[in-house]
Amino acid sequence: MRTRSSSNLIVESSTTPKRHNRRRSKQRAEPFSLEETSVVTMADQRTMAELLQAPTEGYGDAIVILAENFELKHGLLNLVTSKQFYGFEKEDPHAHIRWFNKITSTIKYKDVPNSSIKLMLFPFSIEGAARIWLEKEPPRSILTWEDLVSKFINQFFPPSKTTNLRNEITNFQQRFDESFCEAWDRFKDLLRACPHHGFTELHQLDTFYNALTPTDQDSLNAAAGGNLLTKTPRDALAIIENKSKVRNSQNKPVVTKVSMNAPSSSTPHFPEISALADAVKVTLLQKSSLSASVKAVE
Structure with a gap:
């Protein structure tokens, strides 16, 4: 009996630790290594630096401006934002460029090229779809003012529109109920809407002259003292402009x-x-x- 009890006690004591042994196991800590801690910390720092640096990639401006010591004044920003281009279908990008050139041509700063001023101010003159277009352009892809104008016109004045306007200019005809001055104004509107049409002055004058009624052609020839097209483009243009200033009922075709x-x-x-x-x-x-x-x- 005692032997069996003794064996039971031995088994219990070997399987069940004493209280002071259990307390000692709780207080026991893993060996501390400064080298391992420093390695983990440096890796974490590198990961954090990469995470902080990643979002900055691809956010560079498309326009490259090579100018220093230049500050945009508040008055300049108000000037260019007073007439912004939004990219609507009925808006004329050529008219916007002409207006912008006229505004910025008066701005002079020492040692700062006017083209750099235009590059800095142009983003403030557009909004809506036009601003979205500029923001989607690749970073540092616009180096000069000519680059910006070319990309801007190609985006909001596609080649198909240029082709249609060129055809309208080539096939221009004076309408039945249209006076001479009205026909001349309409022809100039077509040229102004497509300034990159590529037609020479002589070609423009020849197209307009052949589009007129015989009566108006005779009137121009009389004012030129002969055939209008034998004059220089400057003289022929002056004769046409002088005739267009005569706005009376006699210019209207007579309708019976x-x-x-x-x-x-x-x-x-x-x-x-x-x-x-x-x-x-x-x-x-x-x-x-x-x-x-x-x-x-x-």
Whole structure:
């Protein structure tokens, strides 16, 4: 009996640790290594630096500006933002470039090229779809003012639109009810809408002259003292401009009006119109006679 109890006690004591041994195991710590801690810390620092540096890639501006010691004044920003380009279908990018050139041509700073001023100010003159377009351009892809204008025009004035306007200029014709000055204004509007049409001044004048009515061509030739196209482009343009300033009823093509009260013999050159006028008069007379008969019966 005692031997079995003793063996049980031995087993219990070997499987169940004493209290002071369990407390000592809790207080026991792993060996501390400064070298391992420093290695982990340096790796963490490198990872953190990479994470902080990654978002900055690809956010560079498309426009490269080579100018120092230049500060954009608040008045300049208000000036260029007063008439912004949004990229709408009806907006004219050429007109925006002309306006922007006119505004920035008056800005002068010592040792700062005017092209650099334009590159700095242009992003403030666009908004909406135009600003989104510029932000999507690759970083450092626009080095000069000419680069910016070329990309801007190609984006908002595609080649298909250029082709259509070139065809309109080539096939220009004076309209039936259009005066000389109105035709000249319309022709200039087409040239202004497509300034990169590529037509020479002589070609433009020849196209416009051949598009006119014989009456207006004779008038120009009389003012030129001969054939208008034999003059220099500058002289021919001056004659056209002088004629376009005469805005009176004589410039309008004469449109013949048919009077319903006039006899049919007054329009011998238009037999169909005369017959129609006679038919209308007969109908009106019949209607008038019927109305009189109805009143008499009443």
